[in-house]
Amino acid sequence: MLEYKINNYITLKLEYGKTQIYLLGERFIQCKFLLMDIPAEEINSFDEIDSIDEVEEILDHSLETQPKLEYNIDPSSEFWAHCSNLQVWSEENYNTNLLHKNLAFPLLKKLTEGGDVKAKHVFKEEIVKRMRSGSLRVALFLLKEKYLEYLNQEELELSYYYQNRYLREKIEEILKKRRWDSSHKIALLVLKELAELGDDMAKRRSIEEFQNERERKNLSSYDLMIKDGYRTDVKWTSFYEYLDRATMMGMLLERGEAKTMLALDNIISNRLLEVNSKREPKPLRGRVSATLRPTYLIGEIDEEIGNYTFLIENKRVVELNLNANSDFKLLGFPEPILKLTALRKLNLSFNNIQKIPVDISSLKELSILILNWCNIHSLPESIGELRLLEKLDLKSNSIGDLPNSIGELRLLEKLDLESNSIGDLPNSIGELRSLKELNLNINNLKTLPKKIGNLKSLIHLSLYANKLRSLPDSLMKLNSLVYLNIAHNKLAAIPEKILQLKSIHSIYIDGTQEKLFLHDEKNKKKKRINIRILE
Numbered sequence: 001m002l003e004y005k006i007n008n009y010i011t012l013k014l015e016y017g018k019t020q021i022y023l024l025g026e027r028f029i030q031c032k033f034l035l036m037d038i039p040a041e042e043i044n045s046f047d048e049i050d051s052i053d054e055v056e057e058i059l060d061h062s063l064e065t066q067p068k069l070e071y072n073i074d075p076s077s078e079f080w081a082h083c084s085n086l087q088v089w090s091e092e093n094y095n096t097n098l099l100h101k102n103l104a105f106p107l108l109k110k111l112t113e114g115g116d117v118k119a120k121h122v123f124k125e126e127i128v129k130r131m132r133s134g135s136l137r138v139a140l141f142l143l144k145e146k147y148l149e150y151l152n153q154e155e156l157e158l159s160y161y162y163q164n165r166y167l168r169e170k171i172e173e174i175l176k177k178r179r180w181d182s183s184h185k186i187a188l189l190v191l192k193e194l195a196e197l198g199d200d201m202a203k204r205r206s207i208e209e210f211q212n213e214r215e216r217k218n219l220s221s222y223d224l225m226i227k228d229g230y231r232t233d234v235k236w237t238s239f240y241e242y243l244d245r246a247t248m249m250g251m252l253l254e255r256g257e258a259k260t261m262l263a264l265d266n267i268i269s270n271r272l273l274e275v276n277s278k279r280e281p282k283p284l285r286g287r288v289s290a291t292l293r294p295t296y297l298i299g300e301i302d303e304e305i306g307n308y309t310f311l312i313e314n315k316r317v318v319e320l321n322l323n324a325n326s327d328f329k330l331l332g333f334p335e336p337i338l339k340l341t342a343l344r345k346l347n348l349s350f351n352n353i354q355k356i357p358v359d360i361s362s363l364k365e366l367s368i369l370i371l372n373w374c375n376i377h378s379l380p381e382s383i384g385e386l387r388l389l390e391k392l393d394l395k396s397n398s399i400g401d402l403p404n405s406i407g408e409l410r411l412l413e414k415l416d417l418e419s420n421s422i423g424d425l426p427n428s429i430g431e432l433r434s435l436k437e438l439n440l441n442i443n444n445l446k447t448l449p450k451k452i453g454n455l456k457s458l459i460h461l462s463l464y465a466n467k468l469r470s471l472p473d474s475l476m477k478l479n480s481l482v483y484l485n486i487a488h489n490k491l492a493a494i495p496e497k498i499l500q501l502k503s504i505h506s507i508y509i510d511g512t513q514e515k516l517f518l519h520d521e522k523n524k525k526k527k528r529i530n531i532r533i534l535e
Contacts, residue, residue, distance in 0.1 A: 002076065004083045006090050009116045010107075012083050017075040019082045021107075024114050028107070052100050094119055096126045101141050109147070124151055131159035134166030136174075136186045143193035161194055161202040175209055195243075207243070207251070254315045256339070261310070261317065263336040268308070268322075275328050316342035323349045323370075338362050349373055361385035367411075372396055384408035395419055395439075407431030418442055418462075430454035441465055441485070453477035464488055464508070464534075471495060479503060487513070487534040499529060506530040 002014035011022040021028040073081070089098045094111070096104040108126060111119035127147050130138050139159075142148060148156060161168055167190070174187045188209065194202035243251075245265065249258040311319035317340045322330065330351040337346065338359050345368040353374035361382040368391045376397040384405025391414045399420040407428025415432070418441040425440075430451025437460040445466040453474025460483045468489040476497045484498070485508040494513060498504065511533055 002079055004079075006083070006086050009111055009114055009119075010086060010090065012079065012086065014075060014079040019075075019079045021082075021086075023107075023110050028110060052098060094122050094126065096130055101130070101138050105142070105145070105147060109150075124155060127151060128155055128158050132164050132166060134170045136167070136170055136183070136190055139167055140186055140190050140193065143190065143197075148197060156197065159194075160197075160199040161191075161205060171205075203243075207247075210251070252312055252315065253317065257315070257317055257342075260336045260339045264334055267334050267336065268330070271330055272328065311345075313342075316340075318342050318365075319345040321345075321347040322351065323347045324351050333357050341365065344368065346370070356380055356383070358382045364388065367391070369393070379403050379406075381405045387411065390414070390434075392416070402426055402429070404428045410434060413437065413457075415439070425449050425452070427451045433457060436460065436480075438462070448472050448475070450474045456480060459483065459503075461485070471498075473497075476501065482506070484508070485534075489513075504529055506532065508532050508534050510534050 004012045006012065009023055011025075013020050013022060085099065089095065089104070092098060094104075094108055096108065098104075099107070105126075108119055108123050112123045127142060127150065131142060131148070148159060151159070157163060159167075161171075171187045171190065174183045177184070188206065191202045191206040191209070195206055246258075246262060249261050252258070253261060309319075309321045310317050320337065320340065320343060322334070324330065330348070330353070333348070333353050333356060335357070337343070338357065339362075341362055342365055343363050344365050346363065346366060347368075347370040349370055349372040351374055353371060353376055356371070356376060356379060358380045359382070360380065363386065365388060366386050367388050369386070369389060370391075370393040372393060372395040374397055376394065376399060378399060379394075379402060381403045382405070383403060385408070387408065388411060389409050390411055392409070392412060393414070393416040395416050396419040399417065399422060401422060401424060402417075404426050405428070406426060407430070409432060411434050412432050413434050414437040415435060416437070416439040418439045420443050422440065422443040422445060425445070425448065427449045428451075429449060430453070432455060434457055435455050436457050438455070438458060439460075439462045441462050441464040443466050445463065445468055448463075448468065448471065450472050451474070452472065453476070455478060457480055458478050459480055461478070461481060462483070462485040464485045465488040468486070469492055471486070471491065471494065473495065476495065478501065480503055481501055482503050482505045484504065484506070486494070487508045487510040491513060494509075498507065507529065509531065514533060
């Protein structure tokens with residue numbers, strides 16, 4: 001075993017063919033990579049290089065990623081090379097330009113903690129010096145690894161944007177190129193990290209770049225929605241997470257809408273506190289002050305309550321999803337929502353809404369309204385004023401009847417009322433001329449209104465598990481009907497003319513209804529009608 005003492009603090013040992021660094025007798029666990037292949041014909045191009053980190057940025061890194069790296073350096077030679085590097089580093093007052101940043105600064109920190117007077121003297125100097133060198137990669141490393149926390153305020157401000165000339169010039173040079181690449185990303189991340197340390201100028205410059213990026217991409221609308229498990233459209237959202245929510249909402253939204261969203265945040269936060277007070281010993285952790293991301297909660301059941309999302313277009317909120325799949329439920333309809341008059345989609349499923357406010361009519365632009373599992377008992381007449389509504393989903397509530405105004409929803413294409421307590425449908429249901437899907441499964445229907453035959457666009461009609469004793473003849477006017485489910489009712493007879501509907505493809509019945517279904521087998525086969533029996 002080879003051993004070499006650098007100084008009173010650092011010793012290198014060759015153990016089982018690998019070079020190990022020991023500090024005060026304790027092995028120092030840190031990545032070490034001695035690999036630098038500089039072609040002889042290119043050696044002059046490195047004359048102006050000040051540090052190993054700059055060399056690293058220039059050289060090809062492909063060898064480092066090879067799973068089985070083979071190079072012609074025996075363990076002993078590699079050991080002495082490491083010894084030589086660290087000896088020079090020590091003799092040159094721990095100059096961090098001579099070692100890679102990933103090794104130099106952790107070593108320097110450990111030596112300082114171990115009582116090395118020289119290291120303690122140069123540690124903070126090296127941090128400030130490298131921050132002011134203009135190398136963005138080094139600056140980002142020092143910022144992300146929290147090395148600047150060792151500086152006092154005066155030393156810290158020397159690294160700030162307005163006093164740090166070389167770093168500032170490098171960032172501006174990159175940002176002016178208006179090109180999204182790794183350098184652009186690093187420049188934005190450095191601004192972010194500086195802003196989080198309290199650098200106001202870096203914060204202002206970061207916000208400027210955010211606004212510039214929106215203008216360059218013509219993003220008068222800005223997508224904050226999570227779709228299919230990933231964030232759409234914007235690749236640079238994480239660079240602005242340090243901004244407080246009020247600042248970011250003020251940038252993204254009109255003043256009134258920003259105020260409304262912050263009020264909604266407050267309602268959710270207060271409800272979270274209330275839930276936490278009842279969840280011992282594992283309360284939900286507080287909301288992240290997430291900017292350029294959906295409002296969301298994190299905690300033990302993150303997957304279940306990660307559905308707090310919104311979508312912004314033209315500085316207005318157009319989609320809002322407060323779907324809560326857990327014991328975290330909002331109580332009542334959040335009133336601030338009624339001020340979001342540009343909303344096109346609203347989902348409040350699994351919250352304890354109980355009552356839809358009359359002022360729901362203020363949401364004139366609404367095209368999708370989803371209120372599943374909300375403990376709702378009735379719908380206000382004003383629901384009919386949502387004239388642009390195309391989808392109304394009210395599954396699993398306690399609704400007993402529908403208001404006559406339901407017929408005013410002339411653009412409605414999908415109406416889902418499964419698992420409610422509806423006993424009768426109003427005649428106005430026949431006015432829904434655009435309706436394509438009507439789901440009335442698991443209700444208390446005993447009859448259907450004759451005007452149901454007016455639903456000329458209806459493709460899907462599901463009446464499973466009701467109390468129907470007969471079907472109206474007008475059902476035969478549904479010339480677009482493809483799917484019909486009438487299983488588990490109390491039907492005494494089933495009209496044979498159902499088979500004469502030209503569009504019908506699938507009919508679901510139960511075993512007790514099969515004998516009532518008097519149909520022409522030959523005709524059924526010819527029309528390829530699927531008659532399926534449900535258990």
